[in-house]
Structures are given as C-alpha cells and as structure tokens.
Amino acid sequence: MSTQRAWEIADRVEVFVREVVIPYEQDARRDNHHVPTDEMIIEMREKARAAGVLTPHILPDGTHLSQRETATVLIRTGLSPLGPLACNTNAPDEGNMYLLGAVGSPEIKRRFLKPLREGRARSAFFMTEPAEWNGAGSDPSMMKTTARRDGGDWVINGRKAFITGVNGASIGIIMAKAEEGASMFLVDLPHPAIRVVHVPNTIDNAMPGGHSTIAIEELRVPAGQMLGEPGKGFGYAQLRLSPARLSHCMRWLGACMRAQEIATDYANRRHAFGKVLIDHEGVGFMLAENMIELKQAELTIDWCAGVLDTGDLGTVESSLAKVAVSEALMRVADRCVQVMGGTGVTDKTIVEQVFREIRAFRIYDGPTEVHKWSLAKKIRRDWKAANP
Known part of the structure; x- marks a missing residue:
C-alpha cells in the first residue's frame, strides 16, 4: 500500500486540480488541434508551483516516490485531462524524467533533467518509425534510424512517426541503431536537422505538441550527449517502458473516476419515465459495473507498482496491467457516455474527451x-520449461 507522505501529497494535488485546474477545462486557449497552448500550460504550472504541487512525484531533494506512492499521486493529477499538464506529470515528460534520472550522467541530469523537473521544458521521445518506411513500431527490433561515429560526434539519419510533443519541446531523446546496437541520444530542440514532416489530426488532444512524423537528416550529436552506453538502448527503453506504461494507467484511472462522478451526478438529477435515471436498472447497473471495474483497475495498478518497487523490470506485470486497465477503462468511459445520452457525446463535460483519450490509450505503449x-x-515458454 501507499505511505502517509504520498497521501498528504495526493490530497494537496486533488485540491489543486479540483479548485484550480478544472476551471481551465473551459479555457478557449487551444491550438488548431484543440490542444492547450503553451501559454496556458505555463500559466497553470506557475499556479502549481505556487501551490507546491509541481512535479509532485519527485521530492525537492530529487528523490523519486516509489511506484506505489507515485500511483497515489498521479491518479489525482488525472482527475482532469489538464491535471497532468498543470502538475508536470504528463507523458512523455514523466517517463523521460524517470529515464534520465536512472541513466543520465551528472551533466545530462544538469542540462536536460533539471529543466524538465522544474516544469520549464517539455520533451519528446523519438522511437516509433513510419509504417510506410517499414520501421520500428510495436516491434522495436525493426528500427532503421541509424547513428554512425564521426570523430567525437555521432551522426543520426532516419524517420520517426507518432512522436508526441515535438512542437514546442526543447529536449529530445532519440533512439537510433549504432554499430553496437540500439542507442539513445539527447538533443536540444528545435534543431535544423530535425524536421517536422506532418502533424496528423488524432482522436486525442490532451498532450501538447501533436504526434508528429519526423525526418532526421545528418543530425550531429556530441558523444557526451549519448544516454548511457552504446548498444544498450533497448535495455534503457525497457527500464522506461514499464513505469511509463503504468503511469498512463494511473492518470487515465483518475480521468475515468472523474467521468464516473459526472455520469453519477447526471443520473441522479435527470428524470425520465417518472423517476431519476439511476433508479432505472439499466442505468444504475452501468454505474455499478463502473464502480467494480474502477476498483479492479486501482488494485491492478497497485499490484504492478509493488512489483516494480522490488526492482524487478515488471515487463510481464506491466503488460498484464496495461491490458487489464486500458480495456476496463474503455468500458467505464463508454458506459459514462451511454448514461449521459446525448449530453455524453458533447463537449459540455469532459466525459466525451475522456472516452476519446482512453480509446487512444489502448494503443499507446x-x-x-x-x-x-x-x-x-x-x-508457451513456461509450459515448455515445465515439460522438457
């Protein structure tokens, strides 16, 4: 279970999200993809800093909360789609902070991690590649982006796709295949050798900077900006992946808890056929099923977080959690829309957005x-081991 310090932080975060962030849901400052503008994000983060809830999962001395503690806190930031942005617990920055904190050299931590923790920078993680390029997607071993040594530098060439947050980001982590194997590099953004080819319209709009297709052409990176050692990129990606995968579960659990609150309020106020909606079994049962699945999702997250806290990579456990939680939350969000009828598919509440975001979450990570x-x-492997 979590700790007293985590509950205290989470309580402060929840008050901040409910009292300060939720009113921003009606703020019109959005870009052409209906994503919050950097101006709006900076404004919310300044308020989070003043309230003492900016980057709440990392303590002032740089210590990262345990995964179980992180869950307690990040669920609360997710109570609004804007909460993670305001509190600096959003993807991909939260996962990138975790990775840099675990692997980065002192200089990389000073130059790249520090501004991320302070909420003064956004970042992007360049791994996925275009399908038409037959590059890395769900199978990272298909990576075609290359890195070659040239004196004291590395030169990177390739294509990337669905790279979240590039527009407006100032820090990039690029995965490329060197002679030694997959490797990671830190770069300052924007960079003339990194070109945004296309920013598609997508079903989700909670994360700024879009999900861009990128061309990398003769990008020169000093050797000191390699993250860790050459050839160990896939291992570093695994180190990042399980916690980042689980963090998605945490944040979207919070969002679905809020959607359930909104749907419950609607069902207790709206009348039809002579009584309030919740007294109709079809509606009341949907909300009851949501209650069950929200609790199951919470317990699954806590279980997986406990495994990660032992130091285990938790690859299997995080896969189990990702499937169980994302599929359950999809059902929860869908029921919330259904309970609210026509209102549920409008932008009068965040329920419609949560439904869209959860649909994308079933693909992310x-x-x-x-x-x-x-x-x-x-x-299959386990069966073969038990039946030689």
Missing part, C-alpha cells in the same frame, strides 16, 4: 493485442 501476444509467448 503497446496495443492490447501485442501485449496479449507477448503474454501468450510467455505462457
């Missing part, structure tokens, strides 16, 4: 089907 396939392979 590995589609459900890829995780099931991976788990099935483990089942």
Whole structure:
C-alpha cells in the first residue's frame, strides 16, 4: 500500500486540480488541434508551483516516490485531462524524467533533467518509425534510424512517426541503431536537422505538441550527449517502458473516476419515465459495473507498482496491467457516455474527451493485442520449461 507522505501529497494535488485546474477545462486557449497552448500550460504550472504541487512525484531533494506512492499521486493529477499538464506529470515528460534520472550522467541530469523537473521544458521521445518506411513500431527490433561515429560526434539519419510533443519541446531523446546496437541520444530542440514532416489530426488532444512524423537528416550529436552506453538502448527503453506504461494507467484511472462522478451526478438529477435515471436498472447497473471495474483497475495498478518497487523490470506485470486497465477503462468511459445520452457525446463535460483519450490509450505503449501476444509467448515458454 501507499505511505502517509504520498497521501498528504495526493490530497494537496486533488485540491489543486479540483479548485484550480478544472476551471481551465473551459479555457478557449487551444491550438488548431484543440490542444492547450503553451501559454496556458505555463500559466497553470506557475499556479502549481505556487501551490507546491509541481512535479509532485519527485521530492525537492530529487528523490523519486516509489511506484506505489507515485500511483497515489498521479491518479489525482488525472482527475482532469489538464491535471497532468498543470502538475508536470504528463507523458512523455514523466517517463523521460524517470529515464534520465536512472541513466543520465551528472551533466545530462544538469542540462536536460533539471529543466524538465522544474516544469520549464517539455520533451519528446523519438522511437516509433513510419509504417510506410517499414520501421520500428510495436516491434522495436525493426528500427532503421541509424547513428554512425564521426570523430567525437555521432551522426543520426532516419524517420520517426507518432512522436508526441515535438512542437514546442526543447529536449529530445532519440533512439537510433549504432554499430553496437540500439542507442539513445539527447538533443536540444528545435534543431535544423530535425524536421517536422506532418502533424496528423488524432482522436486525442490532451498532450501538447501533436504526434508528429519526423525526418532526421545528418543530425550531429556530441558523444557526451549519448544516454548511457552504446548498444544498450533497448535495455534503457525497457527500464522506461514499464513505469511509463503504468503511469498512463494511473492518470487515465483518475480521468475515468472523474467521468464516473459526472455520469453519477447526471443520473441522479435527470428524470425520465417518472423517476431519476439511476433508479432505472439499466442505468444504475452501468454505474455499478463502473464502480467494480474502477476498483479492479486501482488494485491492478497497485499490484504492478509493488512489483516494480522490488526492482524487478515488471515487463510481464506491466503488460498484464496495461491490458487489464486500458480495456476496463474503455468500458467505464463508454458506459459514462451511454448514461449521459446525448449530453455524453458533447463537449459540455469532459466525459466525451475522456472516452476519446482512453480509446487512444489502448494503443499507446503497446496495443492490447501485442501485449496479449507477448503474454501468450510467455505462457508457451513456461509450459515448455515445465515439460522438457
């Protein structure tokens, strides 16, 4: 279970999100993809800093909360789609902070991690590649972006796709294939050798900077900006992946808890056929099913976080959690829309947005089907080991 300090932080975060952030949901400062503008994000973060809830999962001395403690806090930031942005617990920055804190050299931590922790910078993680390029997607071993040594530098060339947050980001982590194997590099953004080719309209709009297609052409990176050692990029990606995968679960659990609150309020106020909606079994049962699945999702997150807190990579456990939580939350969000009828598909509340965001979440950090396939392979391996 979590700790007293985590509950105290979470209580402060919840008060801040409910009293300060939720009113921003009606703020019109959005870009052409209906994503909050940097001006709005900076304004919310200054208020979070003043309230003492900016980057609440990392303590002032740089210590990261345990994963179980992080869950207690990040669920509360997710009570609004804007909460993670305001509190600096959003993807991909939260996962990138975790990775840099675990692997980065003192200089990389000073130059790249510090501004992220302070909420004064945004970042992007360049791994996925275009399908038409037959590059890395769910299968990272297909990576085609290359890095070659040239004196004291590395020169990177390739294509990336669905790279979240590039527009407006000042820090990039690029994965490329060197002679030694997959490697990671830190770069300052924007950079003339990194070109945004296309920013598609997507079903979700909670994360600033879009999900861009990128061309990297003769990008020169000093050797000191390699993250860790050459050839260990896939290992570093795994180190980042399980906690980041679970953090998505945490944040969107908070969002669905809020959607349930809104749907419950609607069902207790709206009358039809002579009584309030919740007294109709079809509606009341949907909300009851949501209550059950929200609690199951919370317990699954706590269980997986406990595994990660032992130091285990938690690859299997995070796959189990990602599938179980994302699929459950999809059902929860869908029921909330259904309970609210026509109102549920409008922008009068955040329920419609939560439904869209959760649909995208089922793909982020590995589609459900890829995780099931991976788990099935483990089942096969375990059976073969037990039946030589």
